[in-house]
Amino acid sequence: MSQKPAAGLKRRTLVQAAAASAALGFPAIASAQAAPVRIGYTMARTGPWTTGAQVSQEPNYLLWAEQQNAAGGLLVKGVRRPIELIASDDRSDIETCVRSYEKLMGSDKVDLILAPWGSNANFAVAPLANRFGYPLLGPTALSRRLIEMKLPYFFSLLQQPAPMMNALVDMLKAQGVRTMTAIYVDDLFGLENYAALKVALQGTGISLLEDKSYPLGVKDLSPVLRSMKDKQPDAFVGLTYPPDTILASRQAKEIGFNPKFFYGSVGTAFQLYRNVMAASAEGVLGMGSWNSKSSPAAKAYFDAHVKKFGAAKEPDRWASGATWAGLEILTAAVAKVGLDKKAIRDFVAAGTHETLLGKIRFAGSENIGTPGTVGQWQKGEFEVVWPKANATATLIAPKPNWV
Amino acid sequence: MSLGSWAELIASGLITGGVYALVALGLNLQYGLMRILNIAHGEFLMLGAFLTWAAHESLGWSPLLMLPVSFLLLGALGLAIHRLVFRRLTLTSANLDVFEARGLMVSFGLMFLVQNFAQSVWGGDLRGYDYLAEPVAIGGAQFAGNKLLLLGLALVISGALIALLRLTLLGKGVRALMQSPTGAQLVGIDTERLHPLMFGLGLGLSGLAGCLLSMSYTISPGMGEPYTVTALIVITLGGFGSMTGALVGGLGLGVVEALGMHFSNPSLKSLLSYGIFIAVLLWRPNGLFTRK
Numbered sequence: 001m002s003q004k005p006a007a008g009l010k011r012r013t014l015v016q017a018a019a020a021s022a023a024l025g026f027p028a029i030a031s032a033q034a035a036p037v038r039i040g041y042t043m044a045r046t047g048p049w050t051t052g053a054q055v056s057q058e059p060n061y062l063l064w065a066e067q068q069n070a071a072g073g074l075l076v077k078g079v080r081r082p083i084e085l086i087a088s089d090d091r092s093d094i095e096t097c098v099r100s101y102e103k104l105m106g107s108d109k110v111d112l113i114l115a116p117w118g119s120n121a122n123f124a125v126a127p128l129a130n131r132f133g134y135p136l137l138g139p140t141a142l143s144r145r146l147i148e149m150k151l152p153y154f155f156s157l158l159q160q161p162a163p164m165m166n167a168l169v170d171m172l173k174a175q176g177v178r179t180m181t182a183i184y185v186d187d188l189f190g191l192e193n194y195a196a197l198k199v200a201l202q203g204t205g206i207s208l209l210e211d212k213s214y215p216l217g218v219k220d221l222s223p224v225l226r227s228m229k230d231k232q233p234d235a236f237v238g239l240t241y242p243p244d245t246i247l248a249s250r251q252a253k254e255i256g257f258n259p260k261f262f263y264g265s266v267g268t269a270f271q272l273y274r275n276v277m278a279a280s281a282e283g284v285l286g287m288g289s290w291n292s293k294s295s296p297a298a299k300a301y302f303d304a305h306v307k308k309f310g311a312a313k314e315p316d317r318w319a320s321g322a323t324w325a326g327l328e329i330l331t332a333a334v335a336k337v338g339l340d341k342k343a344i345r346d347f348v349a350a351g352t353h354e355t356l357l358g359k360i361r362f363a364g365s366e367n368i369g370t371p372g373t374v375g376q377w378q379k380g381e382f383e384v385v386w387p388k389a390n391a392t393a394t395l396i397a398p399k400p401n402w403v
Numbered sequence: 404m405s406l407g408s409w410a411e412l413i414a415s416g417l418i419t420g421g422v423y424a425l426v427a428l429g430l431n432l433q434y435g436l437m438r439i440l441n442i443a444h445g446e447f448l449m450l451g452a453f454l455t456w457a458a459h460e461s462l463g464w465s466p467l468l469m470l471p472v473s474f475l476l477l478g479a480l481g482l483a484i485h486r487l488v489f490r491r492l493t494l495t496s497a498n499l500d501v502f503e504a505r506g507l508m509v510s511f512g513l514m515f516l517v518q519n520f521a522q523s524v525w526g527g528d529l530r531g532y533d534y535l536a537e538p539v540a541i542g543g544a545q546f547a548g549n550k551l552l553l554l555g556l557a558l559v560i561s562g563a564l565i566a567l568l569r570l571t572l573l574g575k576g577v578r579a580l581m582q583s584p585t586g587a588q589l590v591g592i593d594t595e596r597l598h599p600l601m602f603g604l605g606l607g608l609s610g611l612a613g614c615l616l617s618m619s620y621t622i623s624p625g626m627g628e629p630y631t632v633t634a635l636i637v638i639t640l641g642g643f644g645s646m647t648g649a650l651v652g653g654l655g656l657g658v659v660e661a662l663g664m665h666f667s668n669p670s671l672k673s674l675l676s677y678g679i680f681i682a683v684l685l686w687r688p689n690g691l692f693t694r695k
């Protein structure tokens with residue numbers, strides 16, 4: 001027994017030595033050019049946020065760092081410096097998330113930070129980033145309250161609940177919809193979007209026949225959907241997260257609830273939705289803002305993503321685009337003003353930024369450059385169908401029957 | 404509400420309840436017989452679901468074929484885990500209470516282990532596939548084929564298990580062990596053989612449930628935990644060790660939830676299930692179906 005620890009120790013020393021020599025070896029080549037730009041973030045790799053984070057966000061960070069490094073590094077005021085990502089798993093836990101960012105900004109003093117996943121985590125990290133003076137471009141935060149905190153260093157890339165719901169209601173009104181039923185997840189995302197939907201419906205003549213909230217992780221929505229089916233609404237709106245978006249769609253199909261317009265929120269724009277619903281996806285509406293036809297930049301991004309992660313892992317047609325747009329803005333900012341965090345913040349706040357989603361500019365923390373949009377599955381692609389200026393295809397209405 | 408709507412509502416409750424029952428039966432075998440409160444039970448359901456999904460995606464196997472396969476694989480895994488972990492625990496624990504407390508801790512560990520294993524092998528993405536999702540009309544009501552299959556199989560398997568325990572010598576031995584472990588050993592019932600077998604059977608059942616669930620729901624490494632919690636409620640309802648109780652309790656809870664969601668709000672579902680849980684613990688602490 002007494003031999004064992006010694007052997008273990010020796011092995012550990014060896015490993016350490018190997019690691020140290022590797023660590024010394026590689027940066028030695030890199031530092032011949034320039035010191036790396038250290039960029040920190042936490043991401044949900046385990047826990048309930050993972051499904052969204054690993055589709056819409058982290059793959060993009062990895063792709064971006066790889067692309068920049070392949071080009072010789074991130075351009076910092078005319079000098080290319082390699083990107084070193086310092087990332088950890090936040091286990092879908094806000095406490096871990098906050099502590100990790102505190103460490104990244106307070107003691108590690110990384111050069112830049114990237115945002116964590118989701119409204120809740122951004123809600124916790126944004127004030128912190130503000131205190132440390134780090135610009136934070138949040139691609140997956142959808143909350144009015146976050147905007148209303150008026151944090152000068154925080155920027156939200158996704159279109160907020162009001163423009164998204166306004167776009168949806170405008171489109172439904174133009175299609176002559178008179179009645180609607182809605183379900184919403186009872187958290188910040190669902191409640192804010194539901195409130196925005198109610199506001200958007202005012203004065204449109206569309207009546208909300210029934211609305212019900214449900215908890216995260218719900219396993220059965222059919223009792224609710226059956227009662228909605230009996231009311232025969234023109235449109236169904238689900239303010240839902242990915243598992244529930246799919247659950248509601250599957251169960252609506254099962255019970256033969258096929259309103260003229262069927263809308264699901266997060267996850268409708270995922271490739272998974274098409275895999276699971278197969279031909280039944282046709283005509284389903286949802287939150288989506290781009291696809292590879294939106295712009296040449298969007299096409300290039302889509303192709304690069306598929307090339308790196310494979311055809312089985314396409315970027316989703318909503319938040320992935322926002323994540324990439326944020327990285328485009330950050331890249332442009334650093335190229336122009338370097339790593340001075342205040343200067344980056346001013347650059348982001350003041351300018352109009354050319355991105356794959358179109359021109360993005362900010363009023364406070366809110367992206368007011370790109371409008372609220374509606375997407376629809378058409379022949380295996382999630383198309384932008386509203387507003388017409390951003391459309392990649394024309395709306396199919398009414399929705400064909402589930403098959 | 405029309406008679407047809409009632410029938411639909413109750414049927415959809417029974418379908419959900421069928422899954423609850425299947426998961427609860429496995430957990431009940433482990434807890435009722437061996438006092439292993441296996442918190443990791445739902446994780447093995449998740450493994451069954453992922454195995455089925457993986458076989459369907461990469462090998463093109465039919466999920467129906469995966470039913471016996473995942474039952475056997477998970478059953479074998481159960482035998483291995485019992486041999487590696489719980490047998491040792493039995494030998495080193497001073498009495499049953501110590502064993503129960505230690506078993507609980509160990510199963511917590513197993514939960515993290517299995518969840519992270521799935522995470523590292525398959526990643527954290529949401530997964531799913533399309534199988535038997537076509538609606539089948541029965542009378543005026545419509546149900547997905549896979550859901551009907553789920554309910555049918557849940558009932559058949561539960562029935563088979565109850566018959567096994569009631570009618571065979573093996574079942575008699577198991578029931579004897581549940582009633583009085585010491586007495587059973589005195590009359591020569593071999594716990595060394597029965598315990599691993601029943602633990603394996605329990606895990607096999609959760610593998611089966613996972614396989615069935617993967618046909619109609621999206622799956623992710625975190626999917627198992629809620630089922631463990633529900634199964635705990637169900638076996639409390641039905642009484643520890645009572646298989647018929649677990650079946651009736653599972654189906655009943657499913658129906659109560661469906662009715663509750665229809666007439667109030669899905670957000671109140673947890674309130675409803677935990678309300679029943681607490682009420683049963685207060686008024687019938689031995690379960691609704693145990694005669695004492």
